[in-house]
Amino acid sequence: MKLLTLNFLTCAIKTCKTSPSSFPLHPQDSELEIVEADINVLFLRNMLPRLMWNELRLIVNELGLPSLPETAPDASSLLETKLQVPEGDTTGLNIEKIEVPSQVAKDLHRVLLETCIREGKLVCGNCGHEYKVMEGVANFLLPGHLV
Amino acid sequence: MADKEPRGEAYETQHVHTVYEEIASHFSSTRYKPWPIVESFLKGLPDGSIGADVGCGNGKYLAVNPRVFIVGSDRSTNLVKIAKAYHSHSVIVADSLSLPHPSKTFDFAISIAVIHHLSTPERRIEAVRAVLDILRPPSSVQGDEGGKALIYVWALEQKDSRRGWDEGHEQDVMVPWVLKGKREKKPSKKRQSDDQISEDRDRDRGMGGQGEDKTFLRYYHLYRKGELEGDIEEAGGRILGSGYEKDNWWAIAVSKMDS
Numbered sequence: 001m002k003l004l005t006l007n008f009l010t011c012a013i014k015t016c017k018t019s020p021s022s023f024p025l026h027p028q029d030s031e032l033e034i035v036e037a038d039i040n041v042l043f044l045r046n047m048l049p050r051l052m053w054n055e056l057r058l059i060v061n062e063l064g065l066p067s068l069p070e071t072a073p074d075a076s077s078l079l080e081t082k083l084q085v086p087e088g089d090t091t092g093l094n095i096e097k098i099e100v101p102s103q104v105a106k107d108l109h110r111v112l113l114e115t116c117i118r119e120g121k122l123v124c125g126n127c128g129h130e131y132k133v134m135e136g137v138a139n140f141l142l143p144g145h146l147v
Numbered sequence: 148m149a150d151k152e153p154r155g156e157a158y159e160t161q162h163v164h165t166v167y168e169e170i171a172s173h174f175s176s177t178r179y180k181p182w183p184i185v186e187s188f189l190k191g192l193p194d195g196s197i198g199a200d201v202g203c204g205n206g207k208y209l210a211v212n213p214r215v216f217i218v219g220s221d222r223s224t225n226l227v228k229i230a231k232a233y234h235s236h237s238v239i240v241a242d243s244l245s246l247p248h249p250s251k252t253f254d255f256a257i258s259i260a261v262i263h264h265l266s267t268p269e270r271r272i273e274a275v276r277a278v279l280d281i282l283r284p285p286s287s288v289q290g291d292e293g294g295k296a297l298i299y300v301w302a303l304e305q306k307d308s309r310r311g312w313d314e315g316h317e318q319d320v321m322v323p324w325v326l327k328g329k330r331e332k333k334p335s336k337k338r339q340s341d342d343q344i345s346e347d348r349d350r351d352r353g354m355g356g357q358g359e360d361k362t363f364l365r366y367y368h369l370y371r372k373g374e375l376e377g378d379i380e381e382a383g384g385r386i387l388g389s390g391y392e393k394d395n396w397w398a399i400a401v402s403k404m405d406s
Binding site: 002005008012023040042043047137 | 156193194195196197199214216218220222224227228231234235237238239240241242244245246247248249250252253
């Protein structure tokens with residue numbers, strides 16, 4: 001399960017949803033894996049305003065991953081200009097500018113879209129309920145008395 | 148005609164959830180063709196849109212648009228295991244009446260062939276409300292109506308389908324799914340290239356094989372004309388569009404403005 005998913009998950013118990021401490025869910029005993037994916041800067045740029053940055057920083061710290069910057073990156077920092085000689089040009093005189101994903105974009109892509117929780121649990125900060133993650137799938141079915 | 152057991156959660160556990168858990172693999176092999184309305188809804192979304200597929204089944208709609216991010220959920224662990232193959236999204240096991248999503252979050256949500264499995268009017272309306280609740284509310288930007296939901300349910304009016312149900316028929320029905328024999332065949336090449344696979348045939352199609360057939364009965368509430376719109380209104384939604392496609396009623400709705 002991609003870490004990005006945690007941006008859109010909270011406790012399944014209705015009475016918890018109104019409590020700010022139910023978001024984000026806290027990963028515990030996590031076994032992480034990297035699942036490579038194609039980077040899409042447009043996707044990242046549109047995603048940026050949707051990210052609960054402080055909460056994601058907290059999760060990333062809890063998982064012991066390198067810290068995210070204190071504030072969310074600016075959309076303009078996701079691309080950088082690179083100079084290159086066009087393919088087939090042997091004169092070296094026709095240098096062109098191309099836009100490529102910046103390191104900021106690559107880092108963001110790595111942590112949100114390629115870093116996945118394979119095993120572990122997600123814990124509600126309000127009620128303490130634990131949701132198991134098995135083979136990359138979190139299970140939010142509640143026992144009868146909590147529905 | 149459905150039996151006389153009391154309807155509700157326990158009833159659905161027996162007559163819906165358990166069945167899907169058992170038929171997951173075979174069911175999934177018959178579900179690969181997206182319905183046109185759903186496909187065009189998903190393809191029309193801007194890149195980077197965030198959505199929920201509530202009752203994602205085998206995840207066939209997760210494949211339609213890889214430039215959006217969808218959190219798919221289903222009650223059936225076995226179906227979610229299949230849906231996990233769509234790596235660009237995420238899938239979770241969850242109940243549609245206890246969704247683990249923050250309110251007012253998603254740009255879109257789809258609920259395809261799910262709500263007709265809930266066995267009381269109250270639970271169906273609650274399920275619609277749960278879908279509307281997770282949609283982003285309208286913003287101050289002019290023309291932004293907020294997140295949109297596409298809901299799709301099986302229609303009572305389908306006299307040209309093989310089942311032949313129509314206006315006036317009992318709406319609460321048990322629909323068989325036949326698992327034929329022990330050995331399962333893959334869908335034939337002809338089927339895979341067939342553009343017009345009718346959902347009706349898909350719904351309980353048996354596969355060739357040997358051994359004894361096993362029949363599972365699933366509960367459905369067949370929606371009559373206008374009923375889906377009524378449920379959405381009741382749940383606090385506003386309808387942007389609705390219609391009929393291949394034996395199903397569909398509607399696109401938004402959450403009403405917060406007062």
